[in-house]
Amino acid sequence: MILGFGFLTLGGDRISELPDSLRSQILLLLKTKDSIKTSVLSTRWRDIWLHVPGLDLRVDDLPPYGQVFPSFIYKYIKFNHKSRLQKFKIKYHVCNDYRDQFLEWIGPSVERGIQHLDVETDIGPCMPQNIYKSNTLVSLKLVAVGLETPNSDVSLPCLKILPLERILYDDDPLTLEKLISGCSVLEDLTMIRQTYTPGTVMLSLRMRSQSLKSFRLTFEYTMEGADFSVEIGAPKLKYLSYLSFKDNQSDKIVIKNLNSLLKIDIDTDYMLQLLPIFLESCPNLKDLVSDCFVSTEPELNELSYVPQCLLSSLECVEIRGLSMDEETGKKLVRYFLENSVLLKKLILRFKDYSIANHDSDILKGIGTFTKRSNKCQIIIH
Structure with a gap:
């Protein structure tokens, strides 16, 4: 007899001969709903899922609503409660009946020396205070929860x-700053902020980290009249992504100590004439990904200043959202081709129009631009 559970196949039943500790580590690689299925194999497999040092569970993985879901969580948390927990990943939505039980699930998992905590909801329950003090947490992903x-x-x-995605903060604007300052080895920070609900977001953020290497900041929505200020001090930062889908962009972002920055991904209505000024603060930049910056004012479309990174480090530029009919795009392409000494790739991604017609004016024009780097390859999408 051969039974399969994901990648788990029992032929000669050699897996059943393994020690329970090793089998539980194997089941850790599966989602919890698949781990539970192994309990039907034999009496020896019946309770192995309870020994697995982690949960990976969605509320709809179990019979719908009622008390099945919370009773399952309680049984797992209480069983062998003194053992360490490697990961706890839980997603549940439209389950307001569980709001009050939330702290009872998350708190004990942190106390069990958890390494990876991933919580996603759509009801905004507040996380327990003990997440701020853990000697074992390596990764912490929070979606649509509250932070006190x-x-x-x-x-x-x-x-x-x-x-951190769609986090609801309390009235203290320093909540997030305190959290980041307490992470002495933080390397990768992602913030996705939905900003359409008054009273649930912070209008400013000062972020200081001596260890941060990668930072992604995204504004998904906006509320009328809400402008945001972000100040970042991260001397070891190597990658920055700043995406904003707001109309009438008026946010202020200030980044200090950018000597280590190697790659930037900008997707926002950033005025064209400000681009060289921003790049001047990134003297060692190697990779730039950006939307085409379009201005309706002709006098704002001139690019004359050449920052240091174009002369000494920039190797790859990707420009998205180009249109064959916009002069701004042509000027931007010409600017990088004529001024980038070490440029190896210029990737152009067009919108709205087919570029199958290689006789179009824009494609002809690109071929006539002067290339300062004879190693530059132009790639068109």
Whole structure:
């Protein structure tokens, strides 16, 4: 007899001969709903899923609603409660009946020395205070949950990865600053902010990190009259992504100590004449990904200043959202071709029009531009 559960196949039943500790580590690679299925194999497999040092669970993985879902969580958390927990990944939506039970699920998992915590909801329950003090957390992903002001100093000495999406903060604007300052080895920070609900977002952020290497900041929506200020101090930052889907962009972003920055991805209504000024603060930049900056004012479309990175480090430029009919795009392409000494690739991504017609004026024009780098390859999409 051969039974299959994901990648788990029992032929000669050699897996059943393995120690329980090893089998539980194998099941850790599966989603919890698949791990539970192994309990029907034999009496020896019946409770192995309870020994798996992690949960990866969606609310719809179990019979709908009622008390099945919370009773399952309680059973798992209480079983062998003194053992360490490697990961706890839970997603549940439209389950308001569980709001009050939320802290009872998350708190104990943190106390069990958890390394990876991933919580996604759509009801905004507040995370327990003990997430601010963990000597074991390596990654913490939070989606649509609430963060209260820490009632003491934050201490997360092992946390390296911190994605935060649609977080609801309390009235203290320093909540996020305190969280980041308590992560002494943080390397990767992602913030996706939905900004359409008054009273649930912070209008300013000062972020300081001596260890941060990658930072992604995205504004998904906006509320009328809400402008945001972001100030970043991260001397080891190598990658920055700043995406904004707001109309009438008026946010202010200030980034200090950019000598280590190697790649930038900008997708926002950034005025064209400000681009060289921004790039001047990135003297060692190697890779730039950007939308085509379009201005309706002709006098704002001139590019004359050449920042240091174009002369000494920039190797790859990708420009998205080009149109064959816009002069701004032509000027931007010409600017990088004529001024980038070490440029190896110029990737052009067009919108709205087919570029199959190689006789079009824009494609002809690109071929006539002067290339300062004879190694530059132009790639058109």
